[in-house]
Amino acid sequence: MELKELYQEIILDHGKNPRNLRKTENFNKDAKGHNPLCGDKVHIYLKLDENKKVQDISFEGQGCAISMASASIMTDLVKGKEEYEVKEIVKDFLEMIKEKDQLNNKILEENEKTKLMCLSGVKKYPMRVKCATLSWHTLTSAIDNTQEEINSEKID
Amino acid sequence: MNIENIKKQFPIFNNKVHNNDLVYLDSANSSQKPQVVVDRIYDFYTKEFSNVGRSVHYLAVAATNLYEETRSLVQKYINAKDPNEIVFTKGATEAINLVANTFGEKFLKEGDEIILTELEHHSNYVPWHYLRRSKGVQIKFAEINSEGEISLESIEKLITSKTKMIAITHLSNVTGAILPIKEITQLAHSKNIPVLIDGCQGAPHLKLDMQEIGCDFYAISCHKMYGPTGLGILYAKKKWLEALPPYQGGGGMISEVKKDGITFGDLPNKYEAGTMATAQVIAFAESIKFLNQIGIKNIEKHESELTKYGEEVLRKNNSVKLVGSPKNKGSVLSFTLDGIHAHDIATILDEDGVAIRAGHHCCQILHDKLGLSATARASLGVYNTKDDIDKLNESINKCKKIFDR
Ligand SMILES: Cc1ncc(COP(=O)(O)O)c(C=O)c1O
Numbered sequence: 001m002e003l004k005e006l007y008q009e010i011i012l013d014h015g016k017n018p019r020n021l022r023k024t025e026n027f028n029k030d031a032k033g034h035n036p037l038c039g040d041k042v043h044i045y046l047k048l049d050e051n052k053k054v055q056d057i058s059f060e061g062q063g064c065a066i067s068m069a070s071a072s073i074m075t076d077l078v079k080g081k082e083e084y085e086v087k088e089i090v091k092d093f094l095e096m097i098k099e100k101d102q103l104n105n106k107i108l109e110e111n112e113k114t115k116l117m118c119l120s121g122v123k124k125y126p127m128r129v130k131c132a133t134l135s136w137h138t139l140t141s142a143i144d145n146t147q148e149e150i151n152s153e154k155i156d
Numbered sequence: 157m158n159i160e161n162i163k164k165q166f167p168i169f170n171n172k173v174h175n176n177d178l179v180y181l182d183s184a185n186s187s188q189k190p191q192v193v194v195d196r197i198y199d200f201y202t203k204e205f206s207n208v209g210r211s212v213h214y215l216a217v218a219a220t221n222l223y224e225e226t227r228s229l230v231q232k233y234i235n236a237k238d239p240n241e242i243v244f245t246k247g248a249t250e251a252i253n254l255v256a257n258t259f260g261e262k263f264l265k266e267g268d269e270i271i272l273t274e275l276e277h278h279s280n281y282v283p284w285h286y287l288r289r290s291k292g293v294q295i296k297f298a299e300i301n302s303e304g305e306i307s308l309e310s311i312e313k314l315i316t317s318k319t320k321m322i323a324i325t326h327l328s329n330v331t332g333a334i335l336p337i338k339e340i341t342q343l344a345h346s347k348n349i350p351v352l353i354d355g356c357q358g359a360p361h362l363k364l365d366m367q368e369i370g371c372d373f374y375a376i377s378c379h380k381m382y383g384p385t386g387l388g389i390l391y392a393k394k395k396w397l398e399a400l401p402p403y404q405g406g407g408g409m410i411s412e413v414k415k416d417g418i419t420f421g422d423l424p425n426k427y428e429a430g431t432m433a434t435a436q437v438i439a440f441a442e443s444i445k446f447l448n449q450i451g452i453k454n455i456e457k458h459e460s461e462l463t464k465y466g467e468e469v470l471r472k473n474n475s476v477k478l479v480g481s482p483k484n485k486g487s488v489l490s491f492t493l494d495g496i497h498a499h500d501i502a503t504i505l506d507e508d509g510v511a512i513r514a515g516h517h518c519c520q521i522l523h524d525k526l527g528l529s530a531t532a533r534a535s536l537g538v539y540n541t542k543d544d545i546d547k548l549n550e551s552i553n554k555c556k557k558i559f560d561r
Contacts, residue, residue, distance in 0.1 A: 002507070006503070007500075009561065012559060027288040038515045040529070063497065129504060
């Protein structure tokens with residue numbers, strides 16, 4: 001059953017007990033995201049050290065199990081990574097959700113990739129893809145310091 | 157009233173959704189279409205098509221007559237005084253925009269006040285918001301009570317000498333509250349304030365009598381009334397349609413066009429610029445006939461019983477919280493589930509063929525007020541049965557099972 005693929009245990013676990021659901025103190029980058037169709041909101045806080053390494057990342061927001069789990073897993077996986085690595089992971093994830101069967105980046109460990117692939121269940125639910133990608137687009141916006149709220153209806 | 161026979165008239169129910177029978181509980185969003193309406197569109201295009209109101213050839217005359225026949229049917233259906241009080245639009249949204257625009261242009265100035273309610277759909281807020289920007293008018297929101305209702309008093313409290321329009325929903329598409337629109341209209345008229353009713357959710361479910369309600373404007377969405385998309389109706393008292401300026405300019409709405417000036421056509425052409433949704437208008441006659449055949453009083457009774465049954469079943473389900481508990485409630489059951497977001501509910505229900513809506517249902521003001529980011533909504537139509545409610549309840553229990561793993 002496809003539902004089981006969508007709502008895997010890892011997703012439910014992260015959805016119910018999101019990691020890093022808080023506000024980083026002394027963050028130096030942040031961005032907000034919003035899905036106007038369903039009302040999901042996310043605010044990402046990022047603290048990069050002087051070497052542009054992610055010292056801390058956190059998020060605040062509310063949304064469905066998919067969007068909360070996605071933000072939770074994302075924040076877990078990019079912590080400790082270099083900024084350029086984060087960008088590569090984001091790009092790889094978004095491409096995977098859109099069209100690829102797997103993750104190709106060389107940054108994440110295999111078990112980390114497996115965890116992330118749990119989110120690929122949304123591919124069978126076109127209306128739910130945006131739930132999974134909102135926090136990732138918002139992270140990009142935080143890194144690039146665009147100061148622009150991400151609106152899931154304005155990105156594909 | 158035999159629901160199985162009624163259901164058979166809707167071809168959509170012959171299809172399976174994810175290998176399940178369709179349990180359609182999204183009629184507040186848009187209703188399904190009976191075969192007669194679908195056939196009418198096909199027949200019109202295959203055998204009778206022509207543009208209306210322009211040419212003198214056989215097909216054009218016949219099409220024009222059919223188009224006007226729908227106008228008369230609608231007039232009788234809602235008991236308007238005059239067929240010219242029926243204006244076709246592209247939807248209820250356009251009907252409300254038409255009034256906000258033309259009324260605003262002619263009658264509103266800075267500091268004037270418009271009263272809406274916290275229950276309003278964005279379609280009955282955003283058009284008025286534009287006037288806030290262009291004219292500097294003020295918008296006030298009548299507040300809901302703890303049951304999710306709007307009382308006469310909540311509106312009365314807001315009326316001042318500057319109030320120029322009261323625009324309210326007939327039936328909330330979230331809490332299901334039916335507003336006392338006749339009393340509100342009487343109150344408003346005693347202070348010389350016109351009233352617009354957003355009748356999107358009222359028209360498919362309740363008996364309508366414009367002369368009895370007495371409102372100045374009533375907006376209808378045909379696709380929620382077992383009719384085609386792309387079509388709405390604005391009922392407006394003749395005195396308003398005569399007094400207000402035209403909305404859009406174009407062909408069909410003019411009387412004389414000269415290089416140095418234009419005079420506008422008579423009602424209702426004045427408000428129907430350009431080629432209209434001809435096939436939809438003509439097919440909508442079948443929707444009205446369909447409603448008439450069953451009888452709106454029978455529909456009211458069936459849906460009200462079903463709504464009560466739905467409330468009962470969902471109240472018994474401990475994890476469900478119903479949104480609003482109005483005494484006078486129409487065919488809408490909005491709810492939340494502890495620990496499960498509305499979108500997850502909708503996805504899981506869909507797997508069982510149960511179609512509901514999740515989100516803020518174009519009512520962000522209300523959701524903010526309720527402190528909810530999203531709700532799940534099951535809404536009823538003439539084809540729904542107690543069995544549908546039971547299936548809804550079963551699927552809700554499945555959500556819990558999946559999430560409590
Ligand atoms: C209460 C209410 N008002 C307005 C609208 C908009 O109607 P339409 O789709 O005809 O523009 C809807 C439908 O979504 C509605 O439920």
